[in-house]
Amino acid sequence: MNDKYMYSLIAVFLLALLAYLGVEAAGMDVIFGVVLPYVAVLLFIGGFVWRVMGWASSAVPFRIPTTCGQQKSFDWIEPARVDNPSTTWGVVVRMFLEIVTFRSLFRNTRMKVKSDGRITYSLELFLWLGALAFHYAFLTTLVRHFRFFLEPVPICLQWLENLDSFMQFGLPVVYMSGVVLLAAVVYLLLRRLLIVQVRYISLASDFFPLFLIGGIAFTGILMRYLSKVDIVGIKSLTMGLVTFHPVVPEGISGLFYVHLFFVTVLLAYFPFSKLMHLGGVFLSPTRNLPTDTRARRHINPWNYPVHVHTYEEYEDEFREKMIDVGLPVDKMPEPEPEEEAASAAAEAETPEAGEKE
Amino acid sequence: MNDKGKIITGLVIFFIIFTFPFWYNRGKAASVPEPVLSPTAKKAGECVRSKDYMKAEHMQLLDDWRDTVVRDGQRMVTNKHGKEFEMSLSNTCMNCHDNKAEFCDRCHNYASVRPYCWDCHIDNPKEIK
Numbered sequence: 001m002n003d004k005y006m007y008s009l010i011a012v013f014l015l016a017l018l019a020y021l022g023v024e025a026a027g028m029d030v031i032f033g034v035v036l037p038y039v040a041v042l043l044f045i046g047g048f049v050w051r052v053m054g055w056a057s058s059a060v061p062f063r064i065p066t067t068c069g070q071q072k073s074f075d076w077i078e079p080a081r082v083d084n085p086s087t088t089w090g091v092v093v094r095m096f097l098e099i100v101t102f103r104s105l106f107r108n109t110r111m112k113v114k115s116d117g118r119i120t121y122s123l124e125l126f127l128w129l130g131a132l133a134f135h136y137a138f139l140t141t142l143v144r145h146f147r148f149f150l151e152p153v154p155i156c157l158q159w160l161e162n163l164d165s166f167m168q169f170g171l172p173v174v175y176m177s178g179v180v181l182l183a184a185v186v187y188l189l190l191r192r193l194l195i196v197q198v199r200y201i202s203l204a205s206d207f208f209p210l211f212l213i214g215g216i217a218f219t220g221i222l223m224r225y226l227s228k229v230d231i232v233g234i235k236s237l238t239m240g241l242v243t244f245h246p247v248v249p250e251g252i253s254g255l256f257y258v259h260l261f262f263v264t265v266l267l268a269y270f271p272f273s274k275l276m277h278l279g280g281v282f283l284s285p286t287r288n289l290p291t292d293t294r295a296r297r298h299i300n301p302w303n304y305p306v307h308v309h310t311y312e313e314y315e316d317e318f319r320e321k322m323i324d325v326g327l328p329v330d331k332m333p334e335p336e337p338e339e340e341a342a343s344a345a346a347e348a349e350t351p352e353a354g355e356k357e
Numbered sequence: 358m359n360d361k362g363k364i365i366t367g368l369v370i371f372f373i374i375f376t377f378p379f380w381y382n383r384g385k386a387a388s389v390p391e392p393v394l395s396p397t398a399k400k401a402g403e404c405v406r407s408k409d410y411m412k413a414e415h416m417q418l419l420d421d422w423r424d425t426v427v428r429d430g431q432r433m434v435t436n437k438h439g440k441e442f443e444m445s446l447s448n449t450c451m452n453c454h455d456n457k458a459e460f461c462d463r464c465h466n467y468a469s470v471r472p473y474c475w476d477c478h479i480d481n482p483k484e485i486k
Contacts, residue, residue, distance in 0.1 A: 045375065049368060056364040147469040149378035158469060168473065171420040228413035231468045236389040242378040243385055251409075282367060 019261035047271025134184035
């Protein structure tokens with residue numbers, strides 16, 4: 001038993017129980033249906049802005065892009081324009097591919113020690129595949145849910161629904177994104193639980209979002225396919241929220257409030273958790289900077305005036321002594337430069353003779 | 358380096374996308390659709406099951422009916438009041454609810470549901486017994 005995932009799981013169960021009993025037993029459907037969602041949206045927006053502005057006001061003194069290919073050099077050497085971008089366009093393409101296809105996750109490798117003692121590093125693509133499935137299923141599910149918040153429902157949402165349900169089985173017709181979302185969450189969870197090294201570095205803050213999103217997907221699937229809910233009543237509630245005319249219709253199942261409360265908690269928890277990688281991925285300094293470390297001069301923004309003693313000043317101070325001991329100098333003193341230099345050179349070669357003179 | 362301008366632009370774009378439902382509906386409370394019962398349905402008085410059940414589960418009922426008719430070849434069903442019905446969307450349901458636009462489509466459009474049942478089962482010639 002590991003308290004990190006047990007506490008997260010228990011927390012999610014308690015949240016579900018809280019919403020269910022709060023609505024079904026205590027009749028607090030206005031709290032769970034109207035007040036908490038508004039609070040959560042405000043917390044989400046405020047927290048999101050606060051976190052991103054915190055990052056924005058941090059100085060980035062050094063160029064630290066990771067160079068994953070040939071840097072721009074001589075004209076006859078082909079540079080890696082995306083993996084080692086030297087232009088803004090290269091950076092834009094690199095960031096786009098990073099955000100849309102998670103390329104740095106694709107490079108995930110796993111180290112193994114073979115039976116003969118050799119170490120191998122092999123490509124480990126299942127995390128990348130699981131993450132792709134999870135994020136795209138989540139995005140599709142999220143966008144699909146806009147049908148509850150928009151009236152009339154835009155035609156592009158209907159296209160998405162048709163695409164998502166094009167297998168046309170079940171009634172209500174099964175949306176693939178919901179199934180893929182739950183399966184991907186289960187995979188990501190099992191990965192954390194079953195791979196010992198990953199379990200060792202997993203924290204409660206890694207398990208909690210997985211359980212919470214799993215709970216959201218599970219209650220959603222439950223409402224759509226098994227324990228049917230009053231969909232028109234629910235849309236009137238959600239439409240009331242987005243039009244600032246909140247209404248709480250009678251007879252909405254407690255299961256819906258559990259689903260809604262999970263989403264409310266997710267929104268409120270979002271800015272203060274690792275889920276902020278939604279905003280953070282755009283600010284990855286190893287990806288969003290061009291590799292022009294040598295082509296352009298970058299000055300540390302927090303440089304304070306440092307008292308420097310340049311070589312010229314150094315030589316001015318010690319020229320006489322340098323000449324005396326025969327060190328080369330850049331600038332000769334004005335009077336009789338050739339003679340002094342010649343005698344200095346002679347002295348350096350035959351110090352004993354100089355002494356005798 | 359100072360990219361605050363770019364970051365704030367990104368935040369504003371995110372804010373606009375996130376609050377899309379708020380300004381798309383422009384604060385107008387859309388009216389909740391009220392399905393209208395046709396005179397035929399009113400005259401019939403009761404449906405195959407209770408109103409609350411039908412409101413939430415009618416698609417499930419139709420799915421079960423389809424399986425029973427197609428797989429078991431059984432066409433008739435008796436409800437708990439002992440009344441017998443033919444399991445048919447276009448012959449039973451839509452005989453009473455003959456106003457699809459005011460009864461079925463209102464909620465379906467509101468919830469963005471487009472059942473493909475009606476791709477075939479509509480306005481088809483009534484079966485002759």
